[in-house]
Amino acid sequence: MSKEKQLIKFTKKGIFCPKGKFYLDPWYPVDYAIISHGHADHARWGMKRYLCTDDSKAILQHRLGADISIESIPYDASLTINGVKVSFHPAGHVIGSAQIRLEYKGYIVVFSGDYKTQPDFISTPFEPIKCNTFITESTFGLPIYNWKSENTLQNQLQSWVKTNQANNRTSVFLGYSLGKAQRLMSILDGCDEIYVHRAIHNLNEAIFSSGIELPETKLWSADLDKKTLQNKIIIAPPALLGSRMLKRIPNVATAICSGWMQIRGNRRWQAVDAGFVVSDHADWNGLISTVKATEAQQVYVTHGSQAVFSKYLNEIGIKADELKTEYGDEALAKAEKETENIETK
Amino acid sequence: MKQFSDLISAIEITNKTNAKIDALVHYFSTAPDKDKLWLIALFTGKRPSRPVKTTLMKEWCMELTNISEWLFLESYSTVGDLGETLALLLPEPTYNLDLSLNEWMTQLKALKPKSDEEKKAFVLKAWRGLEQQERLIFNKLIGGSFRIGVSKKTLVNALAKLTNIDANQLMHSIIGNWEVHSIAFEELVHGKHINYDNSKPYPFCLAYALEKNLSELGEPDDWMVEQKWDGIRGQIVKRNNEIYIWSRGEELVTKQFPELVEAMSNFKNDFVIDGEILAMKDNDILLFNDLQKRLNRKNVTKKLLEEVPIGFKAYDILEYNGNDLRELPFEERRRRLEFMFNLLALPEHIELSFLVDFKDWKELYTIRDNSRTINSEGLMLKQKKSPYHTGRKKGDWWKWKLDPLTIDAVMIYAQKGSGRRSSKYTDYTFAVKKDDALVTVAKAYSGLTDKEITEISQWVNKNAIEKFGPVRTVKPELVFEIAFEGIALSKRHKSGVALRFPRISRWRRDKPVDEIDTIETVKQLITAP
Secondary structure (H helix, E strand, O other): OOOOHHHHHEEOOOEEOOOOOEEOOOOOOEEOOOOOOOOOOOOOHHHHHHHHHHHHHHHHHHHOOOOEEEEEEOOOEEEEEEEEEEEEEEEEOOOEEEEEEEEOEEEEEOOOOOOOOOOOOOOOOOOOOOOOOOEEEEEEOOOOOOOOHHHHHHHHHHHHHHHHHOOOOOEEEEOOOHHHHHHHHHHHHOOOOOOOOOOHHHHHHHHHHOOOOOOOOEOOOOOOHHHHHHOOEEEOHHHHHOOOOHOOOOOEEEEEEEHHHHHHHHHHHHHOEEEEEOOOOOHHHHHHHHHHHHHEEEEEEEEEHHOOOOHHHHHOOOOOOOOOOOOOOHHHHHHHHHHHOOOOO | OHHHHHHHHHHOOOOHHHHHHHHHHHHHHHHHEEEEEEHHEEEEOOOOOOOOOOHHHHHHHHHOOOOOOOOHHHHHHHOOOHHHHHHHOOOOOOOOOOOHHHHHHHHHHHHHHOOHHHHHHHHHHHHOOOOOOHHHHHHHOOOOOOOOOOHHHHHHHHHHHHHHOOHHHHHHHOOOOOOHHHHHHHHOOOOOOOOOHOOOOOOOEEEEOOOHHHHHHHHHHEEEEEEEEEEEEEEEEEEEEEEEEEEEEOOOOOOOOOOHHHHOOOOOOEEEEEEEEEEOOOOEEEHHHHHHOOOOOOOOOOOHHHHHOOOEEEEEEEOOOOOOOOOOOOHHHHHHHHHHHOOOOOOOOOOEOOOOOOOOHHHHHHHOOOOOOOHHEEEEEEEOEEEEEOEEOOEEEEEOOOOOEEEEEEEEEHHHHHHHOOEEEEEEEEEEEEOOEEEEEEOOOOOOOHHHHHHHHHHHHHHHHHOOOEEEEEEOOEEEEEEEOEEEEEOOOOOHHHHHHHHHHHHHOOOOOHHHHEEEEEEEEOOOO
């Protein structure tokens, strides 16, 4: 058996490490799961044991239950499991997100999970890891996706809030509770009072309890006086779009924050007032520079534009194959909604 | 161009017509005179001809970004718009180019006769000096359409709100003959270049769908009945040797139908008549899909004139030699209309809409059922004493349409839409069974909710057979009920049949694929004429 095959095997339940006898972000219940980050398409319910980063631990407990069997280690520390050396390295995707590095007899496999190469104000910055085999996501694997810097985004978002205030409107930002919400908080910090939906509020509490500092926010509850919210900022999960809770606030301007907003058609598809390109994934140049920096001899491309990105990598002389997984944006949207059990009525 | 760019951003993000109108009003109250005129020109089809070929722009972009063609095309099929694809692929600007809309348009006009090398230098310089959104607009100014839901009517409504001038007059003004360089904005909106008295239309009289039994309408003898032709309702205005054609949507469509204008010039007197514009060839009324080929064209080519000839069926007369006839009973107006038409030998297909001959209500049921064989959508019932009402009024006119035909078919191809729909798979091809295989019977892209479209798009992403290119072949699994107005044998279609105005009536999640219709059962829907 090749060294790679001893380390990773692609099964119906997820990516399996035969030598270490554990799975990476499995989508079906297994005995031992190593989790890259807390998003619901990666951290699923029903594993007998979980291993994650210290920063992810509280998030997983909050989302999957306080009674799960879970261990954690810091970034860059390592643990040997059945002879396989396992370590986590910052992925820059959301708080606590990691790439998972496996090493056995000098052969190194890195599973990227989801990652973002551009620094933001809140996640531990991404760093590429040299390896033999690299498993990369490809959510935005087309050259049309290139992101602006965090400072440019901050200017865009804050000036939108100011315009809304001048027109007597409350600014509502929609983004996932884990990741996007905290990032928006950091971008909008100091602009005005920020109210967050209960799902985000509870998650923030969990993150805060594990010792991570977050910008100050208030809970947006249904019984708040409408006047209190007037001209302020609200951050809510995307499932709230069109909900009664949102409709109750007079004069709102709603913005969706997502990498998909790069395309006009996507911005216009939803009946919102603005679409901002705020992505927690690597853009085209981020994906390419990362793959190159890993110096991997074999790349597997998962969720997103796997056909395009692997074809491109082969074209520039990097051996790459597509890998079908159960991760990705659509799975995430569905799973996040279920995990948080958000009441949208 | 910042101002124009902001306007486009404001318009494209909203799907509320009032918000679009407000954004336009804001632009018209703040932009320089020439820029306002250019805006009107751009949205009314008066743009100068394309100075640079899009294939060249694509080539230059590929060269600049070092992207191979397949990757460019893959990007294009994801974005769904060439100008936007270019704007997204190009590298960040290196300096700031700030010209007004008028300056850009003037330079683009001057670019037309230049060499490809000169054009390239110009375009590259512009690309380097513009932000993403401005760059997109620049690409659109060269040749694309904006597809942001600003019709002539929306534009006119914005101008009307700004100026308090009558909307139909404004419509005539902006459609009329004018050039950006030889008119001022104030002159244009006040119609200095036109004589609105010659074109002024009347509001259309509209009918409600019949909601009671025929017998409740009273005596059959008090009613006149016509076929309900399925074309475009049009009002033809002829005054002082000028001819204008207004559509029901209150747009001036005169230039789209030169054969109608020519035919109408046969009449000596002045008049305003109401009728149906149809595509007619030999003895047949063509499908609405064919008629659509003639709509909203900047130039009507000779080939198109031959392929899809236009006819007109007259319903009513509203004015004759300057006299408003609308208060006369329909019976009397009809008599005058017949008199006018019978006096002249008119070109083929310019005719009266014939009256249906019937004695009692029962007979009308059979007649209505046969309407489909002559490509009519049903019947129109008009009270003989009725005046020509302004707008929709209950009681005097009723439309009595045929129920649509339906079949169950399976989706086999999906394609992305355009504009707002460019991010989703919205255009589908459907098939029915033919022996052990499937055969395409219809394409449809309307009838589903946004939520259903989103769900289907996700399903297509997961179940597509191809990985590249704009069209996705999908597993034949999703079954839909397709409604349509008529069906005819056709040699041009592989299935042997052509459906008239097919659309999705519902998603049959309950129905398995093996229960869809067969081509035989579909053909049984054809009624012999």
